[in-house]
Amino acid sequence: MSDAIYIAFTVLRVLVTYGIPLIILAMLVRAIASWFRIDERYAIIRFLARITDPFIDPIRRFVPPMGMFDMSFLIAWFMLTTLQILLLQALP
Template identity: 75%
Template sequence: MYTPPPLPVPIFSFLVRYGINFLILAMLVRAIASWFRMDERYAFIRFLARLTDPFIVPARRVVGQVGMFDLSFFVAWFGLLILQVLLLQALPYGW
C-alpha cells in the first residue's frame, strides 16, 4: 500500500486543529457576550453568530433548553472536539 511522504509542514492537521479551536473560542466568546446582553446590534457579535450558528442551532433543536439553561453550546463544543479528534486520526502522518 502506498503512503504519501510527509509534508515539510503539516498543513492539513494545522488547519483542522486550529480551525476547530477557533470555532470553539468563537462560541465561548459569543456565550460570554450573551451573559452581558450583547446582542446582534454589534457587528462583531453578528459575525460570531454567523460563524457559530451552523453548529449551535442543530444542537439546540436536539437538546432544547433545560429549565433556564441552554445546553446546546456544550453539545456543540463536544461535537466539535469529537470531529477534531476523528479528522486528526484520519489524516496520514505528516499531513
C-alpha cells in the same frame, strides 16, 4: 507520497488543528457575551453568530433550553472536540 499530497495533508492538518479551536473560541465568546446581554446590535456578535450558528442551531432543534441554560453550546463543543480528535487520528 508525492509532494502535492503531502502539502494537502499538511494544510488539512493545520485547518483541523487551528480551525476547530477557533470555532470553539467563537462559541465561548458568544456565550459569555450573552451572559452580559450583549446582543447582535454589535457587529462582532453578529459575525460570531454567523460563524457559530451552523454548529449550534441543528443541536437546538433536538435539545431545547433547560430553563436559562442552553445545553446546545456544550454539546456542540463536545462534538467539535471529538471530531477534531478523530480527524487528527485519521490523517497520516
